[in-house]
Amino acid sequence: MFRSLCSSFSLSNKTNHIASVLSYSKRDLNICIVGSGPAGFYTAKQLLQKESNVDKVDVTILEKLPTPYGLVRYGVAPDHPEVKNVQNDFDSIASDSRVKFLGNVTLGKDVRFKELSEMFDVVVLTYGADSERSLGINGESLKGVESAREFVSWYNGLPSHTTPETFNRYRQLIETSKKAVIIGQGNVALDVARILARPIDTLKCYDLTSQAINILENSNKTLEHILVVGRRGPVQIAATTKELRELTKLNCLYIDPTQVKNEYIDENSKEQLEKEGRAKQRLVQLLQTATEKPTLDKDTKLVQLLFFRNPVEFIPSKSDPSRVGSIKFEITLIEKDPKGGEPKAVGSGIFEEIECDLVFESIGYKSVQADTDIPFDQKRGVVLNEFGRVINENSQVVKGTYVCGWLKRGPSGVILSNIYDAEETVGSILSDYSESKISSSTVDSYSKLIAHLQSKSTQYITFEQYKKLERHETEEGVKTGKIREKVLSVEEMLNVCFN
Ligand SMILES: Cc1cc2nc3c(=O)[nH]c(=O)nc-3n(C[C@H](O)[C@H](O)[C@H](O)COP(=O)(O)OP(=O)(O)OC[C@H]3O[C@@H](n4cnc5c(N)ncnc54)[C@H](O)[C@@H]3O)c2cc1C
Incomplete structure (x- = not known):
């Protein structure tokens, strides 16, 4: 003053x-x-x-x-x-x-x-x-091994991720993929799974970019199965009940009963479940309701949670060796942490190969x-x-x-x-x-x-100048019944802000 x-x-x-x-x-x-x-x-x-x-x-x-x-x-x-x-x-x-x-x-x-x-x-x-963490395993540079962070940034319209090259890459990959694997089971992994799995008509009113709507609409013709893979078991899952319930509500979630039913839960996980109390027990009960393959609504894709798998190698496709064709996983077992922390996943020495056309690594920003x-x-x-x-x-x-x-x-x-x-x-x-x-x-x-x-x-x-951009995006959105239509390049944003 x-x-x-x-x-x-x-x-x-x-x-x-x-x-x-x-x-x-x-x-x-x-x-x-x-x-x-x-x-x-x-x-x-x-x-x-x-x-x-x-x-x-x-x-x-x-x-x-x-x-x-x-x-x-x-x-x-x-x-x-x-x-x-x-x-x-x-x-x-x-x-x-x-x-x-x-x-x-x-x-x-x-x-x-x-x-x-x-x-x-x-x-x-x-x-x-x-930036993001990567697995650092063989085959990570194959075409079709993508970062979940970049995919999220793309469908949300982050300017650095909405270039014509990115658009063409995702279009080529998504429109030719039948099965996608997401590695990681946190909230970002579930967001990606849900955005891929939802009927596109239920997404069109939000501020998903038109680029993304265009590609996801075409994915309806090819993409059928989304596998969300974690190293540990259902009791250790990082996602919340709310996030999982969104998938059960879409009637697209499936978990193999031998991975989640009470009689198959290992002793270490049972002990953890008892210790953690009602919230975790409710989450596991929710997962147990998804053990029958759902009859999918039109344009919805199957989302399967797969536990106890640690990725060790991305393997090239036989028909296109430059692109990923499968993932080699080591099956894991849940072991007690001697320091008293959460149980850990340890390798069993048994391996399994899962075919796929597209991978999103979602192991952390x-x-x-x-x-x-x-x-x-x-x-x-x-x-x-x-x-x-x-x-x-x-x-x-x-x-x-x-x-x-x-x-x-x-x-x-x-x-x-x-x-x-x-x-x-x-x-x-x-x-x-x-x-x-x-x-x-x-x-x-x-x-x-x-x-x-x-x-x-x-x-x-300035903030006032940004508000001009926001008004512009909202007005553009109204034209197509969306919350907003995001401007995708910094150059165009500056034009709107300064004019
Ligand atoms: C995919 C995803 C979905 C999520 N969904 C939810 C949800 O549904 N509900 C929920 O509660 N939480 C959610 N979260 C978590 C939530 O977004 C984070 O807790 C929160 O955004 C972290 O805030 P932050 O300010 O630390 O980082 P950020 O939100 O990342 O903000 C950092 C800012 O710094 C800017 N910046 C970066 N570098 C520079 C630089 N060199 N100079 C100047 N500026 C810079 C960035 O552009 C950015 O605007 C989600 C997170 C992710 C990744």
């Missing part, structure tokens, strides 16, 4: 000095949050809510894409619009006068980490997980080091931290630098998990602030950043 009054008057050098001393005593906190997914927005929300602990906060949110919301826009399945409603909460945060959003600005490219640290009192890294100056644990794929405070290799705190979300704790947890995570990180920021471990400045960090971006000719997008 005081600072903005000062800027309205032309003050002499002397009064300027007094103003800066007074302003310093008020100790404004200039914070830059990098990444506008749930972790970024919940960090901003907590900071605004707890402003009374500080004199004033100014939050700048940087985002690599012209659009905010991270995986809520480009990860969450299009047929889960109720989940995407969290954007309304994020909109009210972005519209707060203390918050500024700058889209189309990439940390590590348009601005370096060191530069941001010099401009702002606090930098909070919340840039998520932009992974964060990247966006800038070489960010202390990063390459093995775990997270920024080194203690309670959200970034630390270097020698466990020393990097002053004024914090982390939150998937980048902090690894790629697990739902949108709401980021609220608790943000509470911890903001708790660390405020505690460091109260102990004067963070310097608070009088400079207008935001203006400094804008000057920097202008000097680099970066075409940044």
Whole structure:
């Protein structure tokens, strides 16, 4: 407040000095949050809510894409619009006068980490997980061995994944596949299975891209069977009852009875089931209702969960050796963890080959080091931290630098998990602030950043400009009865935002 009054008057050098001393005593906190997914927005929300602990906060949110919301826009399945409603909460945060959003600005490219640290009192890294884990087994580079993350990004319209080459690749693969195998049994694997399995007419009203609708519509003529394979058993499945129920409701789920019926559950899993209680027992009971092959509705594909299989090799197809034709699996057994953790899958020495035309690996997302100056644990794929405070290799705190979300704790947890995570990180920021471990400045960090971006000719997008894009997408969607028709290239997005 005081600072903005000062800027309205032309003050002499002397009064300027007094103003800066007074302003310093008020100790404004200039914070830059990098990444506008749930972790970024919940960090901003907590900071605004707890402003009374500080004199004033100014939050700048940087985002690599012209659009905010991270995986809520480009990860969450299009047929889960109720989940995407969290954007309304994020909109009210972005519209707060203390918050500024700058889209189309990439940390590590348009601005370096060191530069941001010099401009702002606090930098909070919340840039998520932009890469994925791979199995690292033979045959992984065969045509038809795809990443589930890339497929999800494609059907959700992430600009880098909607090029004509990607479109042609998926069209060629999906339209010539009878059987697809998804490796992994988490929520992303089930999203992919459901999007492939659902009758396309039931998807057309959502914001699935027209590209994806076009290809999935044609897949109805070929794709019949989707196998979702996990290393462990039904008791250890990572998916939730809600996600599995969606498949049973579609009447397309099948599990071989010898994999899930009580009389076949191994002793270690039985013990785990007893320990974990009712929620897990209900989940297993739900799986046990799917042990008869369903009579499929028109255009629905069969989704089969297959347990106790560890992929060891992708084998080329005999008719086209450049493309995957089958997967070699080692059958696994469930063994107790001597350390008391969840039972583990161990190899049995028995192998099995399963034919397929298409594979999606869905074994986890992974964060990247966006800038070489960010202390990063390459093995775990997270920024080194203690309670959200970034630390270097020698466990020393990097002053004024914090982390939150998937980048902090690894790629697990739902949108709401980021609220608790943000509470911890903001708790660390405020505690460091109260102990004067963070310097608070009088400079207008935001203006400094804008000057920097202008000097680099970066075409940044404000929140109001993004809202123009959103209106445009909604209007385009109305024309075809969809929630929205997403713009698929950054260039076109910028055109809409700037015109
Ligand atoms: C396929 C999928 C489906 C999911 N479905 C659900 C669901 O139905 N319900 C649910 O509750 N949770 C769901 N989740 C989990 C949820 O999406 C995550 O918990 C959440 O998005 C993680 O938030 P984040 O902010 O850490 O990361 P993100 O959401 O990934 O946000 C990170 C942001 O940082 C930006 N960024 C990246 N690099 C840079 C850079 N160098 N400079 C600037 N910005 C950068 C990215 O563009 C992105 O906008 C799903 C996750 C996935 C992958």
